[in-house]
Amino acid sequence: MSEQLESTPNGECDIELISQETDTEKGSEGKKEAKIISDDKLLYRVDESPPWHICLLFGLQQLMLCIGSLATFPMIMMRVLCADDSPSVAEYRTSLIGTCLFVAGTSTILQTTFGLRLPVLQGTIIAYLISATAVLSSDDWKCPMILDLSANASSDETFNVYHENSSKFICDVATNTTISIHSDSNYYRDNDGIIRNSNEIWLRRMNEIQGAVIFCAAFQLLIGLTGSMGFLLRYIGPLTIAPTMTMITYGAIDIAVNMCGKQWGIAMFVTGLFFVTSICMGRVLVPIPRLLRYKKRWMCATTRQPIFSMFPVIFTISSGWILCYIITEAGGFSDDPSDPSYQARTDTNSDAIANSPWFRIPYPFQFGLPTFSASTILGMMAAVLPGILESIGDYNATAVVCKENPPPKHAVNRGITMEGVGVLLSALFGTGNATTSWSQNIIVIGISRVGSRRVRSSILININHLQIVGMFN
Incomplete structure (x- = not known):
């Protein structure tokens, strides 16, 4: 490649690039492309912003990732709260999903703007679910018989x-x-001897968990505002965080097995497809047409992008849903609710849209005023420190994946404080859970190589708007 300078009437110099292609250079084009894709540099760093259309696609992928978990946790939580499948509970179930979306979106915006300022996604936490399950399995709160x-x-x-x-x-x-x-x-005789309907049964337990989570939020805010966690970081290392995160994940194995066990075929298909698109096809460059404006003329050109490694979640979830839809329309899945294949049908909740309100805005104490008891508060307090340790591990892992320096002590304290605010929002609005940093987000950053904060903030703003529409929930 050589450069030639030509003088212009204005006395300026234009640079004309003269390409001297040889057979060796032509043969090395494929190697150059392979080198580009094998480079582990981020496509977009933390402070960089992708173009709006690319940002929408990355945001859609993040939305598809978090929607599944944010919709699954309320369903599991309502089972823990002894909610049944009666029609009167269906509207509350939709409201709880929308509330979880709102709290997750608001907490993420607070974290990326005022907290750690890394692309950390906030969502529900397994540790609080496990603590709530243990608390509600006692004789005072166990589910009564219909x-x-x-x-x-x-x-x-x-x-x-x-x-x-x-x-x-x-x-x-x-x-x-x-x-x-x-x-x-339905109607039950509760453990205190009073007959209650379906909604009164689970709302009573929800209010009890709300009161305990308020105390958990106050404790976490105290840790963050006093800087205690920054002081303790000298004693908290990988050997402390890794076993804690492992034990938290181990407690959720039964939940994952029960959900996948309803249709192992589809679960294995989705898992295998994610492995193929993100790892086996991660280096495949797909030609994408685009329009370029060159010297006041529009030209058609092509660019090659690693689409499969950038959007593996979109390909996986879309393909899995399309497969289930085809099998459902072909009659391959049974319409008997007791059959395991029924859970893979795409029309099982076809009446949910008709039974949902068009618009609904969540507000504090929408499910009733919280109640407080010492035993429940102490039981839920056991989830605070595991949640904080999990967040610290995610902070460092996110910094490594985003090619940033490890967060300093004051940044960790800000992050823990903002997570405490998120936990308080969860208690006030009534999610039955709390918020923490999500490890799934780190996987998406590593595969897509997009660490931009704007992608996380923009998609969670969209979630806050979408959850208002009850039909979407």
């Missing part, structure tokens, strides 16, 4: 069922109260 309200079907003498003016009532002899029966709800 009451059989059919005529003369029960031998329980503590209540009577009677009809009056085409309405159905329960006369609770134990508490001397009368309860109106609604057909869209």
